[in-house]
Amino acid sequence: MKDTAPRTTRLADYRPFGWRVTEVHLTFRLAPGATRVLSRIRFAPLDHAPARMTLDGEGLTLISALIDGAPVSPDLTTDGLTVDVPPAPFLWEAEVEIAPEGNTALEGLYMSGGIYCTQCEAEGFRRITYYPDRPDVMAPFTVRIESDLPVLLSNGNPTGSGPGFAEWHDPWPKPSYLFALVAGNLVATSASFQTAEGRDVELNVWVRPGDEGRTGYALDSLIRSMRWDEDRFGRVYDLDVFNIVAVDDFNAGAMENKGLNIFNSKYVLASPETATDRDFEGIEAVVAHEYFHNWTGNRITCRDWFQLCLKEGLTVYRDQEFTSDMRSRAVKRIEDALLLRAAQFREDAGPLAHPPRPDTYVEINNFYTVTVYEKGAEVVRMLASVLGPETFATGLELYFARHDGHAATIEEFFACFQEVAGDTLDGFARWWTEAGTPRVTVSRHWDGETLTLSVRQETLGGPRWIPLAVGLLGPDGEEIAPTTLLTLKDTEAHWRYVPSTATWETCSAPNGQPKTDGAPLPSINRGFSAPVLLEAGMTDAERRLIFGHDTDPFNRWDAGRQLIRAGFIGLVTEDREPDPETLAAMGRAVRDDALDPAFRALVMGLPSDDDIAQTLAEAGRTPDPDLIETGRERLREAIAALLAGDLRRLYADLAPVGPYRPDADGAGRRALRCAALSCLSVVDGPDAARALYSQADNMTERLAALSVLLRLGAAEDALADFHARWSRTPDVLDKWFALQVGSVKGSRAVETALRLTRHPDFDWRRPNRVRSVLGTMLRHHAGFHSADGAGYKVAADWIVRLDPANPQLAAGLTSPFQTWRRYDGDRQGMMRDALERIASADGLSRDTSEMVGRILG
């Protein structure tokens, strides 16, 4: 099953399929090495239907094919078949054989720990049977599963079962990528939910026997998601059952198959002893995300894969709103901005840059990116801000009403908002069709009475709408103008603040000598209202004023972050000591009990090494990974030395008061307490971490303690203890692997990763385990970039080794190479060599070869 020469798919080439599919019947006779799939599919020609029909199919053994009951002999190709068909509606019947047991790519029908399961997005259904495997072909499915396994599941509602079989019917027309089947020895944790329309829905979370004690949080998250989607978006569930199944081997996080979501067990299984606060938050968000897809993705799907962000951007926006309502809106916004800046800005600045709606691809699996997901969500968020909540809600209602049951495009989605706004919103749509992060420069002009802001954007492909939420602070930090949205629509605009009416009005460019005395200070891009690189020309003193006083928590945090980053850069490039005033300001925030502990923990978080490297590269300097790593240590020492007293008090004061609860408050307290512990250990040594490791009643603190011990080289006993406790719990053992690689310095991360790949519990066929060890090494900046090239070599060796078994997993691991042009000549040369070695591997998958080709440019 070798890949043919890479073929580029273009948006401009989109053509509808020539037939409607009116009915799909599938029968599965399950056997690990030889599963038979019988399909009965009714096709009805459209006006433009040709005389021959092409169906997708990969790795299938065709046993028989009939049209209207008469045997036919289709022409078989490596990626499907073609066959003569009548010019009227007809019945296609085919029987194929597939081997789920040998399916290591985890696409199509495969097995995970004895459980049959499927993954069909984006193009996995063609590995199950011959079909027009494209999202704009939607049909109702009926499925019969024949097997002796106790639990047999598919999409829709159950319609019958008996010894050795079960039948399902999904009345909602769906594309093939939402098909799912599960069969195995599973146990459910169940609940019932009554929808706003009065439908009783049976909810089940299915796991392997033994894991049923760790399903409660996922089930509870599902119930809250269903209620919230009714309340907030008026979206009601539409089947009698909703099943979630957890499997250990899964390439992604989870999948929204209609009525039968399949999850990576990492996003289902949780108890205080096994899951961290971050895991709980992740489970809540992913359960919600997949559930929300029922409307944004399933009821309304994508016309073609170029429209992926239609479902993903919108659904991420919805899950972000959900988390904001369940937890802290301010903290969630900071977390999302952190991810966007770290991963999406980086992607947009390098060789993998693409618009949220790309217009070409070779392998669609390579486009499940932070740009499509997170930037896609930012675009929806900006649309909501520029329209205002009511108009946005009306536009979304129109979208749901108009496109329900159809496969839509970004243009059709956008048209709903243009219509209700009565405005073409010209320039806004470039957010979907152009790549790159806009640079926005703001300059100020104060004439003693009036403040004027001049705002300019530098963007690829013409000016975009850039909504900037702006407020004004007085000289003592008091708010003198509340948040107002100024939307930049052209390359440049000027606004002046009119105090008498408390409004901003557009004006011409200011002239005259600017004054400084008594000038108000603008707080710009509050709440990260636009995902841009902002240059506001602020002094450190102004940043400290915002950091200490702004009413907008995002900008407070961001000002602190800018100060710390400037100090970090100074330390790395000029060996300058961290600025005491910055550290003092940080200390005041960390000590301020009036602030949310979660926010204070975020204030203590230092920019990542990769973030510093990116900043240096943007300033035209060559980042030195070792200097950055030592710079971080020294910064930590400086903070610890200055704040030790406060941190000791915090550590004591924040000790748990009751049993562990995975809510936002508890998580915030633990985050701050663990940040204090980690910082303090620099001056106080490992004792507190040792004590915490053995006393903690939850994984969050235990893991934080273990990480400190690893960093101090004092973790041997704790590591052995951890392994002994959790060696039979794969999701927890993954943490044990990842932490060891992530918590050591420089090239030791590579040695550790290499050593762990030889550990008896390392299993290179399990994506989660591979990502724990190799993924962590690749994200370890000083490790991956260690000067001897060992990180690059280990990465290349493993990518080449994993690629034949699991192309998606291998291709995903190439992405840390995207920054290769940032570094010195030696490193660049070694990275290029590693990439070229991967590129020249025999039979390299389309997935990995596209990634490597794009990275090399």
Ligand code: PHE
């Ligand atoms: N559609 C899934 C989601 O966003 C992600 C996914 C993509 C899963 C492709 C598997 C394969 O929820």
Ligand code: ZN
């Ligand atoms: Zn999704």
